[in-house]
Every structure is written in C-alpha cells, then in structure tokens.
Amino acid sequence: xxxxxKLLGFWASPFVQRVIWALKLKGVEYDYIEEDIxxxxxxxxxxxxxxxxxxxxxxxxxPISESLVILEYIEETWPQPPLLPKDPYERASARFWMQFxxxxxxxxxxxxxxxxxxxxxxxxxxxxxxxxxxxxxxxxNNKFFGGETINMVDIAHGWLPQWFECxxxxxxxxxxxxxxxxxxxxxxxxxxQLPIIKESLPDYDRxxxxxxxxxxxxxxxxx
Numbered sequence: 001x002x003x004x005x006k007l008l009g010f011w012a013s014p015f016v017q018r019v020i021w022a023l024k025l026k027g028v029e030y031d032y033i034e035e036d037i038x039x040x041x042x043x044x045x046x047x048x049x050x051x052x053x054x055x056x057x058x059x060x061x062x063p064i065s066e067s068l069v070i071l072e073y074i075e076e077t078w079p080q081p082p083l084l085p086k087d088p089y090e091r092a093s094a095r096f097w098m099q100f101x102x103x104x105x106x107x108x109x110x111x112x113x114x115x116x117x118x119x120x121x122x123x124x125x126x127x128x129x130x131x132x133x134x135x136x137x138x139x140x141n142n143k144f145f146g147g148e149t150i151n152m153v154d155i156a157h158g159w160l161p162q163w164f165e166c167x168x169x170x171x172x173x174x175x176x177x178x179x180x181x182x183x184x185x186x187x188x189x190x191x192x193q194l195p196i197i198k199e200s201l202p203d204y205d206r207x208x209x210x211x212x213x214x215x216x217x218x219x220x221x222x223x
Contacts, residue, residue, distance in 0.1 A: 004058075004060065005059050006059075007023070008047060009033070015055055015067040017159070017201075018071060021158060022070075022152070023074065024196045025081070025150075028074070044056060048065045050065070051065060057070045059077065068098055068156065071083075071156070082151075084151060097138060107127040108128055111128050113219065116171055116172050132176055141183070143187070143190060144190070154187075160188055161189075162202065162204060163207070165204070
C-alpha cells in the first residue's frame with residue numbers, strides 16, 4: 001500500500017507550483033490542501049514550525065519543507081520519469097542552476113518592492129536584467145533547460161511565465177523582451193504551453209490583482 005501524499009499550498013505561490021508540476025510530471029497522486037495564509041492551519045504550523053510557510057509535502061506523515069528540497073525528495077522517491085540528468089556532472093550542473101534561481105530571488109524581490117522610477121528601482125531593474133541575460137546564455141540553443149524536454153531547472157525557473165509577467169506589468173517595465181532575450185522569451189512561451197504546466201497556472205488576472213495588493217502593502221511599509 002502506497003503511503004499518503006499531501007501538499008500544503010497557496011494558489012498564488014510559484015514555489016507551490018514547482019512542487020505541483022513535479023508531482024504531476026511524475027504521475028504521483030496527492031491530496032492538495034489550500035492554506036489561508038492569513039490564518040495558517042495547525043497542520044501547517046506543526047509541519048513547518050521553523051518557517052511556517054508553504055509549500056510543505058507530507059509523505060507518509062513525514063513533512064518536507066522548502067520547494068527545492070521537496071523537488072530533490074520527489075526525484076529520489078519517485079525516480080521515473082527522471083527530472084535530473086543521470087550523468088553526475090550534468091546532474092551537478094542542473095543543481096547549480098536550480099540554486100541560481102533561488103539565489104537571485106532578492107534581486108527580483110527588490111524590483112517588486114521598489115517604487116516605480118527612482119534610483120532604487122533602476123538599480124533593481126539593472127540587476128534583474130543581468131540575471132535574465134545569464135539565463136538566456138545558459139539556455140543556449142536548447143528548447144528547454146533540460147534539452148528537448150523539461151527538467152528540474154525549468155521547474156525552478158517556472159515562475160518567470162505568469163508571475164514575472166505580472167511583476168513587469170505592475171512595475172511598468174518590460175525586461176524579458178523578445179528583442180533582447182529571444183531565446184528566453186521563446187522558452188517562456190513554450191514552457192507555459194505544455195499541457196501539465198498550462199492546466200496548473202493560476203489565472204493571470206486573478207494573480208495580477210493578488211500581486212498588486214501584496215505590492216501595495218509592501219510599498220506602504222517602506223513609506
């Protein structure tokens with residue numbers, strides 16, 4: 001008898017979506033539990049007492065937190081189909097780019113929380129543009145970061161479609177431009193048209209309203 005799999009999440013979280021995509025690509029059956037972020041459940045507080053955040057994967061009663069850690073756990077627990085290369089060097093390289101996605105989060109966060117225009121916003125935009133350029137170069141001539149099919153690196157950067165597009169609209173900038181970043185722009189379109197990805201993406205307008213509200217609250221705190 002297979003052990004029960006639960007996922008504690010929040011609909012607007014790109015980190016939760018990472019886990020959903022990986023589980024669906026692996027064909028793992030799971031129960032999804034939507035959390036009220038303003039009134040967190042006892043299950044969430046008990047499952048992730050350190051950070052008290054989603055996502056949390058509960059497998060056989062044992063909780064695993066942090067999206068990239070969860071992705072590694074999913075790969076090891078359900079190895080087929082593989083979402084990381086078999087070759088040790090290529091596997092290490094994939095892990096590097098997964099961590100690259102996490103490490104550059106503060107740059108995108110600074111852009112999101114900066115007032116439109118101004119020195120802080122310009123600095124953040126410059127940093128984000130450099131990150132996107134590096135991703136463009138790392139993608140090379142491949143359709144996906146995993147080659148012809150998506151892997152964990154694609155999933156790690158899978159927030160660029162939808163979430164970053166909303167962010168661009170809210171801050172009034174177009175950084176992921178097809179003229180300056182043609183390969184990365186094409187990757188975004190290809191990635192979000194994959195059936196498993198497309199069916200799980202949150203509604204753009206709903207996400208935009210949510211992110212606008214979050215941004216306004218964060219900007220109010222910095223006034």
